[in-house]
Structures are given as C-alpha cells and as structure tokens.
Amino acid sequence: MNPTRNGPQVALFDYGAGNLHSLAKGLEAGGAxxxxxxxxxxxxxxxxxxxxxxxSFGAAVQALEGHETEVRDALLDGLPCLGICLGMQLFFPDxxxxxxxxxxxxxxxxxxxxxxxxxxxxxxxxxxxxxxLFRDLSHLTAYYANSFVCEPEExxxxxxxxxxxxxxxAAAVRRGRSWGVQFHPEKSSRAxxxxxxxxxxxxxx
Amino acid sequence: xxxxxxIACLDVQDGRVVKGTRFVELRDVGDPVELARRYEAEGAxxxxxxxxSASHEGRSTLLETVRRTAEVLFIxxxxxxxxxxxxxxxxxxxxxxxxxxxxxxxxxxxDVLTRxxxxxxxxxVVASIDAKWSQEGPAGPGWYxxxxxGRTRTDLEAVAWAxxxxxxxxxxxxxTSMDRDGVRTGYDLELTAAVADAVSVPVIASGGAGxxxxxxxxxxxxxxxxxxxxxxxxxxxxxxxELKEALAGWDIPVRLPDAAA
Numbered sequence: 001m002n003p004t005r006n007g008p009q010v011a012l013f014d015y016g017a018g019n020l021h022s023l024a025k026g027l028e029a030g031g032a033x034x035x036x037x038x039x040x041x042x043x044x045x046x047x048x049x050x051x052x053x054x055x056s057f058g059a060a061v062q063a064l065e066g067h068e069t070e071v072r073d074a075l076l077d078g079l080p081c082l083g084i085c086l087g088m089q090l091f092f093p094d095x096x097x098x099x100x101x102x103x104x105x106x107x108x109x110x111x112x113x114x115x116x117x118x119x120x121x122x123x124x125x126x127x128x129x130x131x132x133l134f135r136d137l138s139h140l141t142a143y144y145a146n147s148f149v150c151e152p153e154e155x156x157x158x159x160x161x162x163x164x165x166x167x168x169x170a171a172a173v174r175r176g177r178s179w180g181v182q183f184h185p186e187k188s189s190r191a192x193x194x195x196x197x198x199x200x201x202x203x204x205x
Numbered sequence: 206x207x208x209x210x211x212i213a214c215l216d217v218q219d220g221r222v223v224k225g226t227r228f229v230e231l232r233d234v235g236d237p238v239e240l241a242r243r244y245e246a247e248g249a250x251x252x253x254x255x256x257x258s259a260s261h262e263g264r265s266t267l268l269e270t271v272r273r274t275a276e277v278l279f280i281x282x283x284x285x286x287x288x289x290x291x292x293x294x295x296x297x298x299x300x301x302x303x304x305x306x307x308x309x310x311x312x313x314x315x316d317v318l319t320r321x322x323x324x325x326x327x328x329x330v331v332a333s334i335d336a337k338w339s340q341e342g343p344a345g346p347g348w349y350x351x352x353x354x355g356r357t358r359t360d361l362e363a364v365a366w367a368x369x370x371x372x373x374x375x376x377x378x379x380x381t382s383m384d385r386d387g388v389r390t391g392y393d394l395e396l397t398a399a400v401a402d403a404v405s406v407p408v409i410a411s412g413g414a415g416x417x418x419x420x421x422x423x424x425x426x427x428x429x430x431x432x433x434x435x436x437x438x439x440x441x442x443x444x445x446x447e448l449k450e451a452l453a454g455w456d457i458p459v460r461l462p463d464a465a466a
Contacts, residue, residue: 017325021275021301054298056326086326117430119328119376121407123208123250123460141208141460143250143281145303145328147376164207187281187303189245 275301
C-alpha cells in the first residue's frame, strides 16, 4: 500500500511568499497527500489544513482578509489544523507585527520577543507535555526563526514551552483539533518529521 | 536554551560545489544536494549555498539546485550570491530557500533589505558582509566591506555597515573575514566580537575555521551566535559530528545528532 495514495488529504495554504517545498515534502513523508492552494474554499474542504510559517504577518493577513470567520468556524467545527510559526500567530486576533486581523481562534496577543538578540534564530529545547503531537518527542530540540511570540490568555491552551534568554514562551498551543507550533517542524530534521507524522495521526484517528 | 549553531557552507558554481579559498583557486568537490544531506545527517544545524556563478545560465541552474535540495533537506537553507532585488529574493524563497543573503545588492540599494523584510519577514533576510582590514580606508584603519565576491572594496566600515543592515531590516549578519578565509588559523575574533556587540541580530562568524578550537573561540571570545565552515568539511579532514562532540566536551551546548533523533 502506498501511503502517499491513501493518506489524509492535506491543504497547505499558500500566502504567496516563501518556501513551501520542505513542508510539503515533510508532510508527504508522513503519508499525506498534499495540495498547495491559495483558495480558502479548497483549503477548508480538505481533511486537514496546514498554515505554513513563511512570509510576513502583513502578507498572510492579506491572504486571509474576508475569510477570518469562515476559517475559525471550520476549525471550531473540528477541521484538524497545524499552524506553524506565523501560521500559529494567525490563530490569535491580531499581532504587534502589523495591521490586520488573524482568525481569533485563541484569545491573547502576539508580541515582539523581549530579548537582547531578535530574531530568535536557531535550535531551542522544547519542554513537551502529554499532548499526542509530541509522541516520542520527550527530548525535542527544534528550529526557530521568529521575532514574535504568542501570549494566550488561557494558560491551558499552551501545550509546550521554550525559554529564550529570560523569556519563557508558548512553543505550542492547542484548541480542539488545532495545534500551533512556534518552531519549524519541517526544518527540525528527523524530530520535526516525527511531529508532522504525529499531527497526521490525529487527522484520521 | 538556544543552541549555538554549526553551519556548513557550500560554494556553488553552475550546479556543483567548488572550493579553493572562497575567492580563488576553485575545484569541484561534489553535488550540492548530496553534500547538504550528508551534513544534515552529521548534525549540521543549517546549510548555506553561496552561488558564485557569473553567468545567467548558472543562475537558473542555482534555482534548480535549490529546488532539488529543498525536497530532501529538513534543516534551514540560506542561499546567496547575485541577489539584487526583492524579486530575486522571492525566486530563491519560492524555489525552496528559507533565507536569502544579500551582499552587493544591499550596497547598491540598501532599501532592498527593508523591502525584503516587509514582504518575507526579517528572519528571511541575511546581510552578508565580506570584511578585510585596511590601513587606509576613508574612516581610517579598520575593516572594510567588500562586494563582488571580494573584488571591490567599498568605503563602508564593516561594523557600522552591519549596524546599518540590521537597522534596515536584516535579521542576521553573515560576517566573513576575508583576511582569514581559507587560511585555517581561526576566525577573526576581534572583528566578530566588534560586530556581535554592535548589533542586536544574530551574527554568523565565517572565514578561518581550521579545527574545533576555532569554532569554540568564535562562539565564546568572538561572541558569535553561529559558526560557519566549509573547506575542512569538504576535504574530509573532519565531520560536523566530530566538531560538535569536541564543542560539547568544552561545555558548549550544541545540538548533538543523537538529540535530533
């Protein structure tokens, strides 16, 4: 059985900027059939949605404009979603990075890192908990490239933490079947591919 | 805790990895895709491709090389060489680069850093600085930034230029000491520390790595966030794994390949 033919059908949303190849290949390595799309109708019709972490907040909210409610409702309805870096930040109502609104799936703020060196660029340890996204990943070190972090209002939405300089921040959040990760699994070598597989395992449990 | 990075750099020309010192005496050392994968397996934290093709054909070959690499590489890839406009940046990012480094293009048009940061995020924009000591620059003795693969000296003092690049939107500085490049006597620690202290974005030390002690010194005394190496890997003198094990032995908290499993 060829997993690429029978795995879940995943929509990878394209905001029009940045590298999507590695993420598409990483998801395919986990058995997904990946469609890269700029069309929200098609994206919300897939078995799972992935919001990639490339481009700027401004470019992404432009692509989202007019569809915020529709996307939020689909996720609240149970469409499995993985938001990566900027894609995670889009779960929140807005961001200090720029004008425009995210989908408001999780309440809270997206704020600039309070650190001497920004962006945070490189591999950082992730304190993972019991969430199935982190299955077999109790000692995760993942690749980050971010200037902003999410600060959810409800601490129970945070399912993993990392520490950068003096700031402890949300490495991952979850609401229902939507997960957001601040790091880049598609750039985190074998451990990152394991995380993508764990996400796909949640799509068709 | 953020791990100090060890970055493998490949000079690419017409789709092949070449190495002499970066600025002269090139010879073919292999296929970029294959080498990039090998370095990922050895535990490299990132890969950098610097394209030194002069021709138009070489540039389209580069996009194809980046595309092939992005499909099999699962660590970050930075690509530089000949980037002048945000369209050039976009073409490389769309082909599969995670970051783009800009050198001559930023001297000609410093605003390209700002436009790139606005469109793609500053974490995608790397300012590449090739610094060489000169007794007689316009700002007096100091390190001066060079363009065009090191052939042209500018009037830009390297530390001030690094600050300017960061202010304009670069999210990282790739700092090469031309005096040390290919010499294998260690990074220029004075230059590296001067730039690292002056900017609030990460600094990659480049030029001069010959053995593990040099990497250690670059990360400690040079205060670099990352160290870049090329020649000693391609020549098979050592491996990323060996270098990282040595660094870990000195209590430098690098990511070890086992931890990545």
